[in-house]
Amino acid sequence: MPENLSKEQLLQAANEFGTPLYVYHAEKIKEQYEKLTTAFSVLDTKFFYASKALTNINILRYVKNMGCEVDCSSINEVKLALHAGFEPQQILYTSNGIAFSEIEEAVETGVHINIDSLSNLEKFGKKFGHSYPVGIRIRPNIMAGGNLKISTGHDTSKFGIPVDQLDTIKDVVKATDLFIRTLHIHTGSDIKDVEVFVNGMEVLFELIPHFPELEVIDLGGGFKVPYIPGEKETDVKLLAQKIKETFDNHPVADNKKFQLWFEPGKFLVSECGYLLAQVTVVKDTGPIVFAAIDSGLNHLIRPMMYDAYHHIENISNPTGEQKVYTITGNICETDTFAADRSLNEIREGDYLAIHNAGAYGFEMASNYNSRFKPAEVMIKDGHTYLIRRRDEWSDLLNNQVEVF
Ligand code: LLP
Numbered sequence: 001m002p003e004n005l006s007k008e009q010l011l012q013a014a015n016e017f018g019t020p021l022y023v024y025h026a027e028k029i030k031e032q033y034e035k036l037t038t039a040f041s042v043l044d045t046k047f048f049y050a051s052k053a054l055t056n057i058n059i060l061r062y063v064k065n066m067g068c069e070v071d072c073s074s075i076n077e078v079k080l081a082l083h084a085g086f087e088p089q090q091i092l093y094t095s096n097g098i099a100f101s102e103i104e105e106a107v108e109t110g111v112h113i114n115i116d117s118l119s120n121l122e123k124f125g126k127k128f129g130h131s132y133p134v135g136i137r138i139r140p141n142i143m144a145g146g147n148l149k150i151s152t153g154h155d156t157s158k159f160g161i162p163v164d165q166l167d168t169i170k171d172v173v174k175a176t177d178l179f180i181r182t183l184h185i186h187t188g189s190d191i192k193d194v195e196v197f198v199n200g201m202e203v204l205f206e207l208i209p210h211f212p213e214l215e216v217i218d219l220g221g222g223f224k225v226p227y228i229p230g231e232k233e234t235d236v237k238l239l240a241q242k243i244k245e246t247f248d249n250h251p252v253a254d255n256k257k258f259q260l261w262f263e264p265g266k267f268l269v270s271e272c273g274y275l276l277a278q279v280t281v282v283k284d285t286g287p288i289v290f291a292a293i294d295s296g297l298n299h300l301i302r303p304m305m306y307d308a309y310h311h312i313e314n315i316s317n318p319t320g321e322q323k324v325y326t327i328t329g330n331i332c333e334t335d336t337f338a339a340d341r342s343l344n345e346i347r348e349g350d351y352l353a354i355h356n357a358g359a360y361g362f363e364m365a366s367n368y369n370s371r372f373k374p375a376e377v378m379i380k381d382g383h384t385y386l387i388r389r390r391d392e393w394s395d396l397l398n399n400q401v402e403v404f
Helices: 007-017 026-042 057-066 075-084 100-109 118-128 163-176 194-210 236-249 302-306 393-397
Strands: 021-025 045-050 069-072 091-094 112-115 134-139 180-184 216-218 259-262 273-284 289-293 312-314 322-328 336-344 351-354 375-380 383-388
Touching: 007 021, 007 273, 007 351, 007 375, 007 383, 021 026, 026 045, 026 057, 026 236, 026 259, 026 375, 057 069, 057 075, 057 375, 057 383, 069 075, 075 091, 075 100, 100 112, 100 118, 112 118, 112 180, 118 134, 118 163, 134 163, 134 194, 163 194, 180 194, 194 236, 302 336, 312 336
Parallel strands: 021 375, 045 069, 045 259, 069 091, 091 112, 112 134, 134 180, 180 216, 216 259, 289 322
Antiparallel strands: 021 273, 273 289, 273 351, 312 351, 322 336, 375 383
16 A cells, blocks of 8 residues: 655655645555455456546556546547547547537547437437447436535436436437447446445346347446545445445346446545645734635635535644634635634645645646646656646737737
8 A cells, every 4th residue: 555645745846846736646546446446356347537537648647557447528538548548449438418529529539438418319329320339328316426516417417318218218229220338327426325326226227128239337436535534435345245236136137247337536536636835824813814825716626616625734834733724725716725724833835735636626727817727746656757837927828819
């Protein structure tokens, strides 16, 4: 098991590359991947890293070298995955709400495709008929996930084709002679309860008899990782056992061996990442002491977007007296990273490490307030590599057309 990055390693990176800075610990990604492959060795399983969590090309290549495949949510992610060196057959494209032309583009690359609307399914059938095996994303009408914004399988969600539209799906498949190879669900993110995956499978099991050419059951991503100290991640060993039991006990799955696919994002890359920032201002307002850092919701939106808890450490003063702070950014609207949080005493100039910043951290960053996006570094085998330079002045003007 790799040790987590030490405060010294983080401080060294902050000193060398400046802040705000994203730091990723490669071996942590591998540790998480191995937990999955070990747990699921009892079943024929493939893992597709949900690259939307973090698409830095070096991370994609690291994940590929571990033996993991890749899940994409846009044609550009597909292109990044190809650029990173994945073979088309190692790439899964789970589209949602897109124009059919983007699906056609994906077909040209030869990747696996999951379709999430009747409209695109019908177009796909009319154009490709039986020639291109495809998956259907089903909305199982299951409520799951850490909060409503990241719940995707419930009965008012935009994602997937509602399971109660099975008859129409069958009509389309029959009329256009589609080759349905995969049934897919993804019910949300931050799912700790393994029963959610089992319930989703049971919904899919009801559908299996209707798709005789089916080879793959794809249960999506969504495994929980600990954000708050002491929290537990999804017990993937228990999950594998339960899924195996469900397969073993289900009559429709009995006479055919299905391959199981998962699309983990957070589970692989959340804990590997830290956002390092420097304290710019300590402001004592009486009841609240604010510590402002040289970052903001433009660099890590999760606290403001999902009320997400991110653990924060003062790596410059690890033995300082515990005091209560509200950690904020430098953006011109409320951008609280943590409210009323106990931390070792903070002085202006101290470096803070914000944990669990690997997944949906840099990836959701923006240039709001015309701030630069941070640099990214990767620590692998004890060496630190710059894997994205910090934005610079020209990046702010790069795509602007100066007409007036
Ligand atoms: N598969 C599909 C089809 C997905 O839509 C997603 C995530 C995943 C896999 C990976 O889910 P994960 O294993 O990372 O939970 N920005 C939010 C999370 C949005 C997830 C979107 N879809 C956050 O920061 O919590």
